[in-house]
Amino acid sequence: TQLLEQSPQFLSIQEGENLTVYCNSSSVFSSLQWYRQEPGEGPVLLVTVVTGGEVKKLKRLTFQFGDARKDSSLHITAAQTGDTGLYLCAGDTGTASKLTFGTGTRLQVTL
Amino acid sequence: NAGVMQNPRHLVRRRGQEARLRCSPMKGHSHVYWYRQLPEEGLKFMVYLQKENIIDESGMPKERFSAEFPKEGPSILRIQQVVRGDSAAYFCASSLNQGNQPQHFGDGTRLSIL
Numbered sequence: 001t002q003l004l005e006q007s008p009q010f011l012s013i014q015e016g017e018n019l020t021v022y023c024n025s026s027s028v029f030s031s032l033q034w035y036r037q038e039p040g041e042g043p044v045l046l047v048t049v050v051t052g053g054e055v056k057k058l059k060r061l062t063f064q065f066g067d068a069r070k071d072s073s074l075h076i077t078a079a080q081t082g083d084t085g086l087y088l089c090a091g092d093t094g095t096a097s098k099l100t101f102g103t104g105t106r107l108q109v110t111l
Numbered sequence: 112n113a114g115v116m117q118n119p120r121h122l123v124r125r126r127g128q129e130a131r132l133r134c135s136p137m138k139g140h141s142h143v144y145w146y147r148q149l150p151e152e153g154l155k156f157m158v159y160l161q162k163e164n165i166i167d168e169s170g171m172p173k174e175r176f177s178a179e180f181p182k183e184g185p186s187i188l189r190i191q192q193v194v195r196g197d198s199a200a201y202f203c204a205s206s207l208n209q210g211n212q213p214q215h216f217g218d219g220t221r222l223s224i225l
Contacts, residue, residue: 033213042115042202042216043154088153097206098144098156098167099214 003027004091004102012108013079021074021105023089030094032065032072037086046074079109115205115217116185123223124193132188132220136205143186144214145178148200160186190222198224 004025013019023032031050035043047056049065049072056063062075072089086106090099116135124130136143145157156170160180171178175193180186190197200221204214 035216040218040221042117042218045213045215048213090154097142097212097214098159098170099146099154099204100156101146101154103153 004089004100006089006102006105008105009103010106012110015080015109015111016078019076019079019107021087021107022071023073023102024071025091026070027091027093028069029091030069031092032069033090033092033099034063034072034074035088035090037088043088081109081111083107084109115203115215117203117217117220119220120218121221121223123225125225126194127192130190130193130197130222132201132222133185134188134203134217135185136203137215140205140207142206142208143180144204144206145186145188146202146204148202148219150199154202157188193224195224198222
């Protein structure tokens with residue numbers, strides 16, 4: 001059974017601070033996706049990374065896929081209150097396309 | 112809005128009744144996935160379907176649960192003789208193809224069992 005562990009589980013910071021969320025596994029994934037989920041809504045796709053060592057930037061968000069494609073990180077620069085939400089990583093082994101979701105990181109950004 | 116559409120958004124059933132959850136994929140997407148999110152838990156894969164075919168149902172409970180994706184119309188997740196433990200948010204996702212194609216999610220159906 002593939003497991004994706006995210007850390008930290010909860011994070012409460014003030015606006016303007018930087019933060020990093022980690023997603024780790026002992027399994028290799030062909031691709032890894034990051035989602036953000038608001039209460040009462042479905043996960044919204046932020047980015048997909050497919051190549052080991054790949055770095056993708058989305059405004060203040062920087063995503064990195066580990067060289068061995070077993071881990072990933074999400075770094076947010078100068079967090080804003082609108083970044084508040086549940087961040088989920090999800091890995092795809094490529095064989096059956098089902099996603100294995102991480103345990104989630106709940107981020108709260110306050111003024 | 113060409114996103115994944117799920118209905119109903121909220122569904123209340125009594126123990127022993129049947130629940131039917133519907134999912135219309137994004138336009139042009141022929142791959143549908145169902146996930147379940149239990150309270151305070153992460154999303155867990157249930158089933159993966161293409162038109163008229165079940166590709167992977169390894170996450171489906173062996174009894175009472177079934178899924179279909181007919182040639183015409185939405186994908187249906189059916190839960191017979193519901194029990195309290197079935198209370199959860201059920202999410203549908205669709206993708207253009209399998210492999211590295213990203214999955215786009217609907218807003219889910221929140222099922223409550225009385």
